[in-house]
Amino acid sequence: MLRVRDLSVSFGGVMPLDDVTFELPDGVCGLVGPNGAGKTTFFNVLSGFVRPSAGAVEADGTSLLSMAPHRRARWGLRRTFQQEQVVHSLSAYDNVRIAADEVGAAGDQVREALAFVGLDDAQRRGRHLTMLERRLTEIARSVVGRPRLVLLDEPGAGLAEEETERLVALIRKIPERFGAQVILVDHDMELVSAVCGNTVVLDFGRVIALGPTADVLSDEHVKRAYLGTEEVV
């Protein structure tokens, strides 16, 4: 369970997040909204890269905002980025070991994570991996050890349709297999519909819809916000 209360972020006069309050239940949840809605800023607040001007975030009963960024990761907060972050000079195995080293996960847990994502040749260096394999390596890095909250920022970016289907199946399994909550940011509404039980919609830094994904995505306000005709008050 992720609880967000009165969360605001201010960059000078701009408010990427403006008094945001919502709760997301366990499982896979979606976080959607048009460009500039505040999705990545929200992930950056959770990761500790952006300090909010007000508010609180509680995950699994733990207050996240008081922890240093690297301690959040060791607590169980993991994330991927819009731009893939696989280290090109290291093998896929060592890419996963980076996180395993820090969270105290052993070699068999690294292999378990790689087996989970189905990466068959972990000896290859990052520069020799396809985009799908890089995304899979990042997911393996996110689930190694004991993840509690996994943030996936557009994990399907740059993937073909059949590759996205493989990703969908994988993301669905994370909560059951690792006991972690997953929050997915993506512009691909088919992907969000396929994997997210609940979804929250942001627009101009404010929550405009929250609930079961099917209901939220059929909401007229949400549709208009995506088309750019909704004035959010």
Place this chain on the structure above:
Amino acid sequence: MSVASVALAPRVPRPAAAVVVVFVLAIIAVAVPAVFSVFWIRSFTTSVIYAIACAGVGLLYGRLGLVSLGQIALVGVGGWITLRLGHGTSLPYPVLLVASGLGTCVIGVMVGLPALRLSGLNLAIVTLMFAGAFSIVFNATGFPNGGGGFLGPATGSVQPIALERPSLGHSDAGYFRYVVIVAALMFAALAWQLRGRAGRQWAVIRQSEAGALAAGVDTTRSKLRALALVSFTTGVAGGLLAANAGVLDPGNFTPSESILLFAVVLIGGAFSLFGAVLAGLLGQAMPSLLSELGVNGNAILVVFGLSLIHAVSTAPAGIAGQLHALVSKARRETVDGR
């Protein structure tokens, strides 16, 4: 897919590779003194010493993306400590080297800690200013070359007293072998760190600091570890340099020498320890070669300038990277030809 079927990456240096490295080092240690004149033995000795400093520059830049233009000052600090302790105490030379490494490590971390918040051009400028500050201090106080007092400069009528070399390296040939062994130990320490958890942390920090934090890496501590390690090995290089000629001159530790050191690392290759060896040879043996050929010493700056343009524009991994690519290509062709 089962856990057991996941192919593992190689974890540690292969024993065969380590045996090859030891064998090559043994040949170098025996062959160089046997084949070359004293002039060249001395030139290769300083090349190996500077290769240690180059390895430090390469680790900071190639693995962490940190441009440090102050490394030559740390060589000077290591040399200063060795001379000071060497003239002031009866400690054996290996202990002097370790003390120089540790002392330089402390100074390097103290100076580098605030600078670690910087990156790119800002860090380059700050470290260059650091090199300048140390250069001023070295010029003002001199090196403890056997004079009186704590600073011990040999000025005026006081003649410099050369620091005695270690008993195993009294001769030029013996000292070359001694330096090769110490350099091998320093390189082994760097390689050990690079292949372990620290190396993986540095690799992900270079790729993306945000990515490193998201993976749980304490980036400040990891950078500090690199700085401490590099300061130690660079300090040891300074200690070796101090005993090489027995005295040190402030003119060898100017900011321009620091820039030159960074330039030869880029040309040799900042991404591998082999590149550091090439950089050491470029920086020290190449001027000797030009001198032997009767070419003006300043011509080396032109050579470095052109080489740097070549490296930056077409060979970011330096000569070492180009050689590695050539060997890889030859291997592939051999395999394909079977």
